[in-house]
Amino acid sequence: MNLKYIIPILFITLFLTSCSNDDDEALITNEVEGLLQIQEITNSTHTIELFSKSGMFTTGYNTISMRLKDNETDSYIENASLSWMPMMQMPNMQHSCPKSSITKAIGKDTVYKGFIIYQMTNTDGTGWTLNLQYSIDDIDYTASSSIIVNQSDSQNVTSFMGSDQSRYVVALIEPNNPIIGxxxxxxxxxxMETMVAFPEVTNYTIALDPRMPGMGNHSSPNNTDLSYNAADHLYHANLSLTMSGYWVLNLKLMNDQDEVLKGEDVTENNDQSSFYLELEF
Structure with a gap:
């Protein structure tokens, strides 16, 4: 082939190869688009990148995305199996918190996803450690780091001892962006079964009575009690918010025998349940 034809072909090939590599890198970057990095946890072989929408851990329900990067090749791992154990160090003991399994994020090649519910933190955010166990091609690894868990502005999680002498953790998951309506x-x-085991509670009921303390403690119409949904293992209800502002979600937890485990009705003589969550918008 004549040289004047070979040279343009080489330039075109190099250009297409460069574009392909750029596209691959962009694809990996875009898999965490819309998320902010919380921190990295590193060992001698891998770096685990942790992401969320807020870019921080807070008390309450945290949806967490993560990627594993090979420290030698700077490539992201697509075939890992992961688990985690958050631990809080108290003065005389340590305990974990409710958490999910970690699975591959839907439609993603390099992103893994799960949730952790931090029920408490220290005033400066310290006290928690996140321990990760994972395997790649049947080789096991561990990584661990202290983390900062910030206190949420409102009570979106509560922990209490029920009348059955069991400790419960209850967390608000939705709405993230409340509306009038x-x-x-x-x-x-x-x-809480043990210091590290917090299984889901099924088939209980939570009575709901939302109130606005700053507006005469009025309620709202068309609310429903929270009931268990077997599809996602969570409790669902209709929450009616008639105006923006500060709302207290007064709650009453009942087991599958309809026995009250925590909480009281709101009455003229009792303006708030001892079991509640908060919303402000």
């Missing part, structure tokens, strides 16, 4: 209220309920 009917909102989808979603709550998770977990029972």
């Amino acid at each position: 009917i909102n989808d209220l979603i709550v998770g309920i977990y029972k």
Whole structure:
């Protein structure tokens, strides 16, 4: 072939190859588009990147995305199996918190996803450690780091001892962006079996009575009690918010025998349940 034809072909090939590599890199970057990095946890072989929409851990329900990067090749791992164990160090003990399994994020090649519910933190955010265990091609690895868990502005999680002498953790999951009108209220309920085991609670009921303390403690119409949904293992209800502002979601937890485990009705002589969550918008 004549040289004058070969040279243009080489330039075209190099250009297409360069574009292909750029596209591949952009694809990986875009898999965490819209998320902010919380921090990295590193060992001698891998770097685990942790992401969320807010870019921080807070008390309450946290949806967490993560990627594993090979420190030698700078490539992201697509075939890892992961688990985690958050631990909080108290003065005389340590405990974990409710958490999900970690699975591959839907439609993603390099992103893994799960949730952690931090029920408490220290005033400066310290006290928590996140321990990760993972395997790649049947080789096991571990990584661990201290983390900062910030206190949420409102009470979006509560922990208490029920009348059955079991400790429960209840977390607000939705709505993230409340509206004036009917909102989808979603709550998770977990029972503390051991210091590290917090299984989901099924088939209980939570009575709901939302009130605005700053507006005469008025309620709202068309609310429903929270009931268990077997599809997502969470509790769902209709939450009616008639105006913006500060709302207290007064709650009453009942087991599958309709026995009250925590909480009281709001009456003329009792303006708030001892079991509640908060919303402000």
